[in-house]
Amino acid sequence: MPDKTMDRIAKATPPQVATRIRGLSDRTIAWIFVAPTIFLLLAINIFPLIWTIRLSFTNFRVNRVNADVKWIGLRNYERILTDPDIWHTMQVTAHFLFWTLFLQVLIGFALAYLINKKFRGNDLWTTLIVLPMMLSPAVVGNFWKFLYQPQIGLFNYVVGFFSGTDPSSFSMIGSIDLAPWAIVIVDTWMWTPFVTLICLAGLRSIPDYIYEAAEIDRASKWRQFWTITVPMVLPFLMLAVLFRGIENFKMFDLVVQLTGGGPGSATELTSINLKREAFEKWRTGYASAYAVILFVTIFGLASIYVKALNRVKER
Amino acid sequence: MSIFSITEPSGRQKWIAGILVAAYAVITLIPLLWIIATGFKSPSDAIAYPPKVMFDPSLEGYVNLFTTQTRITPDMEATLGEPDTWYERLVREKGMVIAGPSRYGERFLNSVIIGFGSTFLSVFLGTLAAYAFSRFKVPLKDDLMFFILSTRMMPPIAVAIPIFLMYRTLGLSDTHLGMILLYTAVNLSLAVWLLKGFIDEIPREYEEAALIDGYTRFQAFIKVVLPQAATGIASTAIFCLIFAWNEYAFAVLLTSGEAQTAPPFIPTIIGVGGQDWPAVAAGATLFLLPVVIFTILLRKHLLRGITFGAVRK
Numbered sequence: 001m002p003d004k005t006m007d008r009i010a011k012a013t014p015p016q017v018a019t020r021i022r023g024l025s026d027r028t029i030a031w032i033f034v035a036p037t038i039f040l041l042l043a044i045n046i047f048p049l050i051w052t053i054r055l056s057f058t059n060f061r062v063n064r065v066n067a068d069v070k071w072i073g074l075r076n077y078e079r080i081l082t083d084p085d086i087w088h089t090m091q092v093t094a095h096f097l098f099w100t101l102f103l104q105v106l107i108g109f110a111l112a113y114l115i116n117k118k119f120r121g122n123d124l125w126t127t128l129i130v131l132p133m134m135l136s137p138a139v140v141g142n143f144w145k146f147l148y149q150p151q152i153g154l155f156n157y158v159v160g161f162f163s164g165t166d167p168s169s170f171s172m173i174g175s176i177d178l179a180p181w182a183i184v185i186v187d188t189w190m191w192t193p194f195v196t197l198i199c200l201a202g203l204r205s206i207p208d209y210i211y212e213a214a215e216i217d218r219a220s221k222w223r224q225f226w227t228i229t230v231p232m233v234l235p236f237l238m239l240a241v242l243f244r245g246i247e248n249f250k251m252f253d254l255v256v257q258l259t260g261g262g263p264g265s266a267t268e269l270t271s272i273n274l275k276r277e278a279f280e281k282w283r284t285g286y287a288s289a290y291a292v293i294l295f296v297t298i299f300g301l302a303s304i305y306v307k308a309l310n311r312v313k314e315r
Numbered sequence: 316m317s318i319f320s321i322t323e324p325s326g327r328q329k330w331i332a333g334i335l336v337a338a339y340a341v342i343t344l345i346p347l348l349w350i351i352a353t354g355f356k357s358p359s360d361a362i363a364y365p366p367k368v369m370f371d372p373s374l375e376g377y378v379n380l381f382t383t384q385t386r387i388t389p390d391m392e393a394t395l396g397e398p399d400t401w402y403e404r405l406v407r408e409k410g411m412v413i414a415g416p417s418r419y420g421e422r423f424l425n426s427v428i429i430g431f432g433s434t435f436l437s438v439f440l441g442t443l444a445a446y447a448f449s450r451f452k453v454p455l456k457d458d459l460m461f462f463i464l465s466t467r468m469m470p471p472i473a474v475a476i477p478i479f480l481m482y483r484t485l486g487l488s489d490t491h492l493g494m495i496l497l498y499t500a501v502n503l504s505l506a507v508w509l510l511k512g513f514i515d516e517i518p519r520e521y522e523e524a525a526l527i528d529g530y531t532r533f534q535a536f537i538k539v540v541l542p543q544a545a546t547g548i549a550s551t552a553i554f555c556l557i558f559a560w561n562e563y564a565f566a567v568l569l570t571s572g573e574a575q576t577a578p579p580f581i582p583t584i585i586g587v588g589g590q591d592w593p594a595v596a597a598g599a600t601l602f603l604l605p606v607v608i609f610t611i612l613l614r615k616h617l618l619r620g621i622t623f624g625a626v627r628k
Contacts, residue, residue: 033447044500045466048477117324119333138563142582250470253563291473
């Protein structure tokens with residue numbers, strides 16, 4: 001019997017009396033510290049997301065508040081997935097994604113490789129190279145519109161000067177054929193340094209002794225590059241592609257200021273198209289379904305990619 | 316490293332690499348230099364063909380940026396008397412008078428208020444959360460951390476629809492508070508991830524020693540951990556500030572009159588017959604310059620900030 005009493009007393013005593021006397025318990029502090037962040041994210045990220053999902057099953061329109069809101073099931077999704085215009089914007093986005101990633105990886109890696117030669121002053125030059133990506137994409141995009149002007153623009157003048165064509169004979173943002181490349185050029189100009197920085201971190205993480213061992217084995221420089229440098233940098237490079245891929249899938253500010261999606265719909269990326277549906281045509285329900293589809297696509301692709309990335313890392 | 320190391324690039328290789336990188340840097344900086352130069356051109360020089368590299372500097376762009384002007388007839392001008400200031404004179408030469416200040420100053424100030432407000436909040440909340448995630452057994456820690464990261468994957472436009480509705484109901488649309496809360500929520504993910512990395516690097520022994528000395532956990536956090544994390548907190552703050560400073564999508568959709576920041580405003584600066592490029596360039600120069608300075612100051616922490624702490628050096 002006394003044993004049981006002791007047991008009960010022990011249980012009734014609140015845990016960690018010592019820490020309570022000396023202040024809040026760790027557990028309470030943990031909650032107080034984490035709660036505001038979680039609350040804010042729930043209120044401004046998750047709650048809106050759930051609301052979007054709900055709206056996506058309705059025909060709600062913000063500009064007609066008094067109209068009946070009807071539950072229309074999967075109709076919005078059906079219409080989006082069978083809409084040729086939306087497939088067109090998906091193609092535009094795919095073109096943009098593929099070429100920006102391709103060029104940025106190529107140029108970004110090459111630059112990192114050169115910077116890693118540790119020439120004098122490489123810190124200074126790296127900082128200068130990084131500048132474009134730190135700037136406001138909307139402000140810079142708007143200014144590139146000026147550089148792309150047929151007569152007076154610097155870009156056309158320089159291209160004309162080196163290729164001998166008349167600078168007023170082509171318009172990068174006015175022609176359906178050239179505009180998709182105009183946005184690729186500006187995005188590459190802006191974001192190549194991002195890939196460079198990450199590759200540089202990868203290159204610097206390779207210990208010298210691996211190359212020294214390869215030298216002793218008389219492996220050629222070319223062979224060292226393909227069997228040491230590339231595989232060791234690959235996980236970093238894939239991380240850069242992941243970050244750039246997500247960002248460019250969401251791309252809005254730079255392109256909307258540069259071309260506004262035009263001419264016609266030649267550069268209408270999904271985010272621009274979505275903005276048109278949601279905030280110009282005010283088809284809220286429809287746009288919500290569109291937003292859900294985009295989010296699921298990004299999330300799905302990113303998850304698959306992260307799995308692949310982890311596999312590369314494990315090797 | 317000794318100069319005899321076999322992995323050290325040869326002098327010639329260094330030279331070639333240096334020249335190629337410098338050439339790339341020069342080419343990539345031309346658009347930025349062109350923005351700065353255009354801000355100091357007269358409107359006719361700005362749209363001259365061929366583009367002018369050498370020009371007579373003029374402050375017309377800056378005057379146009381900060382003022383609104385109206386055209387006056389020569390008769391009226393005769394009644395006005397001599398202009399008092401250099402900028403008044405500059406405007407008068409075009410047959411105009413200054414009617415008042417433009418909205419650029421307000422927009423710039425909005426950017427400052429919203430940028431610093433949201434930076435302060437996200438760093439404050441982010442430090443607390445990061446400390447908890449770093450030191451305590453928070454249930455579902457990994458899931459929560461991933462949840463925080465995944466909020467960054469949503470396209471801003473997709474979240475903007477319900478936020479637009481929510482803010483309209485709560486009366487937060489087009490207010491400083493609304494934008495500060497929104498940018499804080501977006502920046503929190505970056506802040507928590509980065510700061511957790513920084514705090515993880517501070518040895519626990521310091522705090523444990525403080526606890527043994529009779530500090531409470533909270534005192535130990537304030538007096539031991541915070542000073543140690545100061546550099547990390549400062550660089551996180553600058554990254555949050557740069558994001559809020561540059562953000563465009565939410566700003567253009569959720570603000571119009573009161574709380575509009577500079578990025579949606581600068582492209583709308585128009586003069587007679589189209590965009591007034593010197594004024595746009597002047598506005599852009601003033602707006603981009605702080606970021607350029609921060610980037611140079613921050614160069615050592617750049618990588619960590621832009622990759623969510625995923626890559627450390």
